[in-house]
Amino acid sequence: SQTIHQWPATLVQPVGSPLSLECTVEGTSNPNLYWYRQAAGRGLQLLFYSVGIGQISSEVPQNLSASRPQDRQFILSSKKLLLSDSGFYLCAYLRAPGETQYFGPGTRLLVL
Amino acid sequence: TQLLEQSPQFLSIQEGENLTVYCNSSSVFSSLQWYRQEPGEGPVLLVTVVTGGEVKKLKRLTFQFGDARKDSSLHITAAQPGDTGLYLCAGPGSNTGKLIFGQGTTLQVKP
Numbered sequence: 001s002q003t004i005h006q007w008p009a010t011l012v013q014p015v016g017s018p019l020s021l022e023c024t025v026e027g028t029s030n031p032n033l034y035w036y037r038q039a040a041g042r043g044l045q046l047l048f049y050s051v052g053i054g055q056i057s058s059e060v061p062q063n064l065s066a067s068r069p070q071d072r073q074f075i076l077s078s079k080k081l082l083l084s085d086s087g088f089y090l091c092a093y094l095r096a097p098g099e100t101q102y103f104g105p106g107t108r109l110l111v112l
Numbered sequence: 113t114q115l116l117e118q119s120p121q122f123l124s125i126q127e128g129e130n131l132t133v134y135c136n137s138s139s140v141f142s143s144l145q146w147y148r149q150e151p152g153e154g155p156v157l158l159v160t161v162v163t164g165g166e167v168k169k170l171k172r173l174t175f176q177f178g179d180a181r182k183d184s185s186l187h188i189t190a191a192q193p194g195d196t197g198l199y200l201c202a203g204p205g206s207n208t209g210k211l212i213f214g215q216g217t218t219l220q221v222k223p
Binding site: 032034041042043044046049088090092094096097098099100101102103104105106108 | 118145152153154155156157160198200202204209210211213214215216218
């Protein structure tokens with residue numbers, strides 16, 4: 001069976017500090033990987049997606065970047081966090097187009 | 113641009129009442145999915161509807177896909193406090209598996 005992990009679960013960071021959120025998937029090969037941000041009680045905004053190692057597509061201009069150094073690892077980063085980067089970050093994977101997208105448990109980021 | 117509009121955005125009801133959540137678009141979708149999300153957790157898939165006019169039932173939840181595949185509804189019968197959460201509809205946006213999400217409906221069921 002497939003599983004998806006995210007860490008850390010919660011993070012409090014000062015403005016201007018760097019960020020690295022990690023997502024890993026087990027039990028499947030060459031998945032599509034996604035990073036979303038969610039405001040409290042709202043829908044999901046797609047930030048980045050990747051269809052393969054080293055392939056990153058950005059959906060919205062922002063202070064964040066993504067990387068996929070390994071097949072089942074997806075990293076969300078920032079060099080300098082802004083207050084507006086606070087939110088709930090969700091990673092998701094898809095085994096193949098047309099199949100269900102599965103979500104990780106999320107990381108709550110608070111930038112102070 | 114494909115958009116999904118959910119209504120209502122917030123719903124607070126008493127245990128035992130019925131409710132319906134709507135997900136509408138001006139675009140045709142090949143399928144629509146409904147997710148339920150609890151605070152601090154990732155969304156969990158409830159159902160996928162793929163055929164126009166399709167009706168799927170999951171215990172007290174009934175999901176319907178519009179005949180023209182532009183809209184869907186979620187009906188909950190005799191709501192319970194355990195139904196409380198954020199309900200999201202989503203549809204495929206491209207062949208890369210991107211999902212377009214509605215803005216969500218927050219449901220609170222009071223005992």
